[in-house]
Amino acid sequence: MTAGGWIFMFVSLGIVWGLAVWCYRRVFVSHRTSGNQLDDGS
């Protein structure tokens, strides 16, 4: 494994895991503040 390989691997994993964690944190925050239930139309 070359240095370039390590860099590409860790940067890629960082991006995808980072994005997923950021997204799910936002979803959890909204879940805590407004509930996981979707809008009931009222």
Next chain:
Amino acid sequence: MAGEKKLDEWGTRFGVILAVAGSAVGLGNFLRFPGQAAQNGGGAFISPYFCALIFLGIPIGWAEWTMGRYGGRKGFRSAPAIMGIFGRGSAARYVGSIGVLIPVAVSFYYTFVETWCLGYCWHFLTGGIGVNPQAAIAEQTGASRAFFAESTGFGADGALFRLHNLETLLFFMIVFSINISLVYRGISKGIEKFCSWAMPSMAVCALIVLIRVLTLGTPDPAHPDQNVVNGLGYMWNPNFSALGNFRTWLAAAGQVFFTLSVGFGVIINYASYLRKKDDIALSGLTASATNEVFEVGFGGMITLTAAFIFLGVTGTTEAVSTGNFGLGFQTLPVVFAHMGSLGNLVGAVWFFMLFLAAITSSLSMYQPALAFSQEALGLSRKPATAAMAGLCIVGSFGVMWFSKGGVFLDTIDFWVGSFLIFVMAALQIIFFSWIFGIERGRKEAHNGALIRIPDVMWFVMRYVAPPYLIVVFIGFCVQNMKSSAQLIAASTAAKLALGLIALTTAALLAGVRIGEKRWRAAGLDIDDKIPLD
């Protein structure tokens, strides 16, 4: 009636996200992505891949979510009706039938492939598929290929219907029944409930296999170079010269496109069950991010690393060249056989994970057809499910009967599962950004949004994604059309597959005609003459 309405609603925000992510995560995440990366620059492949994700996949995905929810607010669930609203007219409704044709026709073969996953899982749980790790490597791969040919019927047409070889058919009936019963239960009680446990279970399975692969070390002292680090290197070492090749950019865009399920007709249908104030901006991004974790985080780390450790450079390169099915169903079983006492268990976990990935995708393929038959023909849930199941079982039996060499399957995959997806996505993004209007689209997408979609993304949707998509589509056609046309000319199975696609298309177009008359008679605003706020 109220109960039936309740069946057609999402229950929770997580439920929608996991269902859409489940639709996107499929066999391609674990088998196609690593193969494409290894053949197109290794780690360097990631650069065009992320470009396509940002400029193609995510923006078109957001457009599709927005279209679906807006169409749902107008009272429609199916792609033809929703495309009619965004394209404003009958022509758009008729071409919108592609959004039902794609999931239905892909389900014809996808459920069959799902059957293999369940069958392989069962065999690994009950002692393996007959690969002897002590034998010469050629003998091992020969045994694996023979098992594959027998369980898929790739050896001869009709092979799966012979009395001594009915196992695959039995597994198919189990898989098909599970799919139909879950879809019949409805959006929240069937699809959402199933995906809510299947997606986390899939992540646990992927984690188990990943840990096992990353802790293999150097299992064969006679080949010290075949170790985990070099296995990761096979996948991730960058070859920057590949970036100068148009094929690499084409492969990356194609991979992003297929992996996210955009242009498939599924997101538009799933999003139609959302309400005005339900978020789509964060949900769409979260579903895409989940898919990327499975693709890059698991698929990019497991498949080729495992193959390399036991087969080395030559064996892994050969495995990649055999395509997704060769890598997943012929090579990896050999790799599991080499994993010692835990090999069969790891194999069972791997194929169970593939089965979950496949079933969460196939569920999303049946739902658009069910919604269309209810909406266009005015059928209640039971007869609509029966009509959809009848059509799908005929298609799947066609794929299973004409199984020799997988030509029938490949023909549907190419023309519907690849070619038409480009067409549908191009139509969607053009209708959304140029006919419906990007400003209206922006306003609609931000109704109830939990995040703000960056301004630059609206520019991308209008000016970057359509030409990007068209260039990739032309490149795809140049690369594949000739060989596909030759295959059709030479093969009866390919011609029959096209015939099946044509018949399905004709049935859907007739459905659109009937539906259009019914919707007009009911006074529905099918051409979006009265825009919603």
